[in-house]
Amino acid sequence: MRRFHCVCGHEVFFEDSKCSSCHSLLGFNPETLTMVVLNEDPTLRACALRNHPVGCNWMVAEDDDHEQCRSCRLTRTVPQQNIPINVQRWKVLEYAKRRLVYSFIMLGLPVVSREQDPDSGLAFDFLEDQRTNPLVKKRVVYTGHHNGLITLHVSEADDAYRVKTREQMNESYRTVLGHMRHEIGHYYWDKLIRDSVWYPRFRHMFGGEENYRESMDNYYAYGPVPNWEKRHISAYASAHPWEDWAETWAHYLHIMDTLETATDFEVIHRSTSHSRDFHLLMGEWRQLTLMMNALNRSMGQRDPYPFSLSRQVIVKLRFIHQLVAGSESA
Ligand SMILES: [Zn+2]
Ligand SMILES: [Zn+2]
Structure with missing residues (x-):
């Protein structure tokens, strides 16, 4: 997640609906990924949930038929x-x-x-x-x-x-965000893998996806496969190739979001985060996660990053990286 600024120049966060410095009411415009001042741009209006107890700080285009944001x-x-x-x-x-x-x-x-x-x-x-x-x-x-x-x-x-x-x-x-990133992984499997040229590579890397029910029953009855760490990002990922995919996909989103944050806070170099070299990115990621864990231990907190990436998991992450880059340019 990148950092955002109010019109007055003060730094504000993604969730903010008001600037703590100039007190402007703010909204997030998902089309431009910027913070805007409420009621200033006649082509934008606030999401209908803005003044609801649930609250939402996103904006909607004035001519959108929907009352709620994207x-x-x-x-x-x-x-x-x-x-x-x-x-x-x-x-x-x-x-x-x-x-x-x-x-x-x-x-x-x-x-x-x-x-x-x-x-x-x-x-x-x-x-x-x-x-x-x-x-x-x-x-x-x-x-x-x-x-x-x-x-x-x-x-x-x-x-x-x-x-x-x-x-x-x-x-x-x-985490809630982790659940969402996992489940959306299944959605993207349907959209980006199932009927696409990527499907054979998926099967080769993650395995055949027959016998889903049986595999899941086995997983819940007998637990993860031994030494799952060598091939999977989590124990649950070892249950079935679809779950492996969704777990790895969620992990990829964790990495890309966190790397964007670290880049924006200048903890890592912009040139690295924009690099096409996935192994360079993984090198930075390793350093960053060691630091994240160490910082949290200093605060008496548990490790925010309780993972270690095996070679095979990195190969799967690279596959997703290539897929996402491909769908972006398409
Ligand atoms: Zn301000
Ligand atoms: Zn909304």
Whole structure:
């Protein structure tokens, strides 16, 4: 994520809706990736959720038929609003989603909404378990992706739930943004791999994707394959090639976003971050993540980057890097 500035020159953050120096009301324009002053440009208006308790600081083109911004309108189902905690949960989920959408715009990845394509366009359902509601058929909600539709269990927005689940599942990393980046990976597999020239290379690198159900049942019954670290970014990635793909994809987005932040703060050189040489980028990434972890330990925090990248994982990341660069120029 890059840094942003108010018209007065003061540094502001992606989430800000007001400048702390000159007090201008600000909005983020996703078309230009800049911060603008509210009501100053007649071709722009604020997202309809700006003054809603959920809040959103993005702008919409005045002539857009939608009341909501590019990010908010991707949500098809919001958590039940008669439960007070759900307003806060929805807020947390939208907050992460704006960062997710920023990455697509930044990387030049195509996004087709479900409204544009009712069969396989992108939409989000933020749902909760309905165990106590006898009227609802599907009572237990699983976070997942199906044909462009991403379902997120709203409890993932609660820190206590997420940490508990992370420990139960013996995971080292679990965040809302991470979930979104993973699930969107399945969406992009459908869009960029399945029917494309990249498909044979995918199979060669990640493996054949037959027997999905069986592989997942095996994973939940017997755990990850031994020595999964040698070939996969996470234990879960070893469950099946599709999950390996989504985990690696999410990791690629983590890397590109964090490298952009580090470049903008001049922690790493601009020339390196714009380099086409993927191994050079990985070298910088390694140094940066060592530093991130060390800084956090100084603050008594756990490692924000509990990963180590094996040679085979780097090869997979490079494949995604090439794919993204290809779809950008297309
Ligand atoms: Zn200002
Ligand atoms: Zn919005």
